[in-house]
Amino acid sequence: MTAEPKVAKSPAMIEARGVEKWYPNGFHALRGVDLTVQRGEVVVIMGPSGSGKSTFIRTFNALEEFQKGSITVDGIALNDDLRKIDAIRREVGMVFQQFNLFPHLSVLDNLTLAPVLVRKRSKGEVLNQAMALLERVGIAEQAHKFPGQLSGGQQQRVAIARSLCMEPRILLFDEPTSSLDPEMVREVLEVMQGLAADGMTMVVVTHEVGFARQVADRVVLMADGQVVEEATPERFFDHPQHERSRQFLSQIL
Amino acid sequence: MGPKPRLTPASLRKELFATPLDGLVTVLLVTGLAAAGSRLLHWALAQADWAVIQANSTLFAVGRYPIEQQWRLWLLVALLAAAAGLSWGVLRSRPLPDRPITALWPGNDRLATGILVLLASWAPAALGLTLSIQSRWWALTGLLVLVRWLAGRYGSRLGKTATLALPLVWPLLYLVGMVLIGGGLGLVTVGANEWGGLLLTLVEASFAILLSAPLGVLLALGRRSSLPLLRWGSIVYIEFIRGAPLITLLFLGQNILGFLLPGGMAPDRIWRAAWILTFFSAAYLAEAVRSGLAAVPRGQLEAARSLGLSLPQALAQVVLPQALRIALPATVGQFISLLQDTTLLSLIGLLDLLGTARSVMANPLFLGKSSEVYLTLAVLFWCCCAALGLGSRALERRLNPPSLGR
Numbered sequence: 001m002t003a004e005p006k007v008a009k010s011p012a013m014i015e016a017r018g019v020e021k022w023y024p025n026g027f028h029a030l031r032g033v034d035l036t037v038q039r040g041e042v043v044v045i046m047g048p049s050g051s052g053k054s055t056f057i058r059t060f061n062a063l064e065e066f067q068k069g070s071i072t073v074d075g076i077a078l079n080d081d082l083r084k085i086d087a088i089r090r091e092v093g094m095v096f097q098q099f100n101l102f103p104h105l106s107v108l109d110n111l112t113l114a115p116v117l118v119r120k121r122s123k124g125e126v127l128n129q130a131m132a133l134l135e136r137v138g139i140a141e142q143a144h145k146f147p148g149q150l151s152g153g154q155q156q157r158v159a160i161a162r163s164l165c166m167e168p169r170i171l172l173f174d175e176p177t178s179s180l181d182p183e184m185v186r187e188v189l190e191v192m193q194g195l196a197a198d199g200m201t202m203v204v205v206t207h208e209v210g211f212a213r214q215v216a217d218r219v220v221l222m223a224d225g226q227v228v229e230e231a232t233p234e235r236f237f238d239h240p241q242h243e244r245s246r247q248f249l250s251q252i253l
Numbered sequence: 254m255g256p257k258p259r260l261t262p263a264s265l266r267k268e269l270f271a272t273p274l275d276g277l278v279t280v281l282l283v284t285g286l287a288a289a290g291s292r293l294l295h296w297a298l299a300q301a302d303w304a305v306i307q308a309n310s311t312l313f314a315v316g317r318y319p320i321e322q323q324w325r326l327w328l329l330v331a332l333l334a335a336a337a338g339l340s341w342g343v344l345r346s347r348p349l350p351d352r353p354i355t356a357l358w359p360g361n362d363r364l365a366t367g368i369l370v371l372l373a374s375w376a377p378a379a380l381g382l383t384l385s386i387q388s389r390w391w392a393l394t395g396l397l398v399l400v401r402w403l404a405g406r407y408g409s410r411l412g413k414t415a416t417l418a419l420p421l422v423w424p425l426l427y428l429v430g431m432v433l434i435g436g437g438l439g440l441v442t443v444g445a446n447e448w449g450g451l452l453l454t455l456v457e458a459s460f461a462i463l464l465s466a467p468l469g470v471l472l473a474l475g476r477r478s479s480l481p482l483l484r485w486g487s488i489v490y491i492e493f494i495r496g497a498p499l500i501t502l503l504f505l506g507q508n509i510l511g512f513l514l515p516g517g518m519a520p521d522r523i524w525r526a527a528w529i530l531t532f533f534s535a536a537y538l539a540e541a542v543r544s545g546l547a548a549v550p551r552g553q554l555e556a557a558r559s560l561g562l563s564l565p566q567a568l569a570q571v572v573l574p575q576a577l578r579i580a581l582p583a584t585v586g587q588f589i590s591l592l593q594d595t596t597l598l599s600l601i602g603l604l605d606l607l608g609t610a611r612s613v614m615a616n617p618l619f620l621g622k623s624s625e626v627y628l629t630l631a632v633l634f635w636c637c638c639a640a641l642g643l644g645s646r647a648l649e650r651r652l653n654p655p656s657l658g659r
């Protein structure tokens with residue numbers, strides 16, 4: 001079922017085993033989810049809304065708790081130890097559907113805040129890196145503006161640069177283009193494509209079929225808190241094995 | 254914000270006399286206001302006897318503060334004027350994030366300065382102060398305007414650190430002020446029971462404002478904490494305080510603090526009242542801050558935490574700056590009502606502004622002069638509250654991050 005990973009180095013970047021989550025109201029959001037992400041791999045997670053895909057990737061950096069199973073990120077087991085959670089969060093970047101830029105800080109300050117506070121790096125050094133990253137995502141000229149002055153696509157590119165400024169080993173994307181106007185989706189996907197080409201390990205929750213086909217090493221379909229199918233993009237989109245996958249694809253294609 | 258519509262005769266006609274009914278309402282309102290205004294003016298200028306204010310102006314200002322020590326208060330007022338001019342000028346010399354500096358003296362500032370100068374040349378004379386005291390007020394006004402000019406002219410040369418440190422002038426000045434007022438560090442002690450009038454009102458209000466602000470933020474954070482003990486402690490405190498009228502708390506404080514604390518530990522009557530005001534105001538502030546915290550999207554905290562910031566770092570750098578800006582109008586509203594609540598101190602026998610006024614009106618010499626006294630009090634309070642409101646609106650505009658819409 002699993003495709004051959006591009007880089008077969010151990011240990012895996014993310015190793016999730018039998019992850020189960022109940023919300024306080026009793027809703028069983030994750031029902032024993034397994035996923036292995038190798039270094040340098042790009043995994044796209046798809047699925048209908050409410051299938052638990054966002055909840056699942058949010059457990060990787062402990063934004064969501066889980067009750068059963070185990071998750072190991074870059075060799076560190078995720079448990080209740082707060083110091084380990086902080087260590088993992090330093091290595092795991094996350095890009096949100098709503099961008100979540102800090103509106104009271106300039107673009108540049110959005111980028112430099114965490115490296116200076118968390119990694120204790122010197123401000124001057126981080127500034128240089130931040131400018132280089134803004135250059136890379138194509139908005140260096142907006143460095144001194146505030147998030148509210150940028151378009152959605154620009155904001156999301158700043159958010160990606162902000163994550164990169166922490167030099168993470170893995171980037172999680174939680175529906176990064178879902179709240180963008182159609183004409184801005186491409187500029188964000190191009191940046192993500194560039195990252196993938198540079199060998200960044202990425203887990204992407206998205207409905208962008210074109211991106212999944214071109215960039216993903218593997219596509220995972222989740223439904224009702226479970227993994228239904230896991231395959232290379234070609235097999236998944238052209239020869240889906242499961243009835244649930246065919247049903248989902250018929251709705252989005 | 255779009256351009257302000259200009260007032261022209263044509264636009265006025267359209268605003269006020271659009272329909273016959275509008276015209277009728279306009280005429281009625283204008284006649285009513287004019288009649289009331291002219292009668293008030295007639296009373297104030299022809300009938301009222303302002304001798305009661307002239308004779309007691311020092312009492313209203315500082316109570317029974319010893320005359321030979323009053324130079325300390327003059328010095329404090331001078332420092333305050335300089336600090337106000339400095340903050341005003343430096344603020345004006347900095348561009349807003351989305352707006353360049355237009356002029357050294359924008360229209361509003363010219364108006365404010367004009368009013369200040371008019372007030373300084375008229376009020377001391379109207380109060381019948383001696384020429385030497387009148388000239389002190391002129392000098393103080395001159396100092397304020399001069400510092401405002403210097404800071405506005407050269408403020409942009411200040412470094413970033415200096416600008417960030419500038420607000421610290423105020424708490425520092427508060428400490429200096431407390432020493433100047435109360436004595437110590439080589440100055441003769443002037444006991445709190447000798448303070449009175451506007452001085453006491455401002456000391457109590459500023460003490461409560463300065464201390465209740467951090468306390469209110471902590472209570473608001475406590476109320477949203479995931480630690481049950483902290484959360485329930487904050488909720489019980491806030492709800493208990495908000496459920497009790499301030500006057501009962503003040504009486505409780507005067508009587509119970511004395512029993513609760515071992516002899517000599519209980520603070521002086523005046524400080525007891527200041528602490529009660531602080532605790533009272535903190536509960537209301539906590540609710541204002543809580544509404545600000547609730548208005549900051551959840552994603553902000555998540556983004557900060559996912560970047561590796563600890564919870565205190567995320568609160569201090571990301572959540573609180575946004576929450577406090579949102580809570581600013583409600584916070585200043587609370588400060589304004591706190592200032593007015595200090596009048597309750599007169600009911601527990603303290604000689605604040607209202608207490609002093611009541612003692613003056615009890616004097617047989619000034620029987621039947623209560624209208625003059627109350628009107629003066631109202632104007633004084635209105636000035637203090639208007640200053641707070643103006644300051645808060647200016648601050649709010651500066652703290653608003655620029656966005657596409659503006």
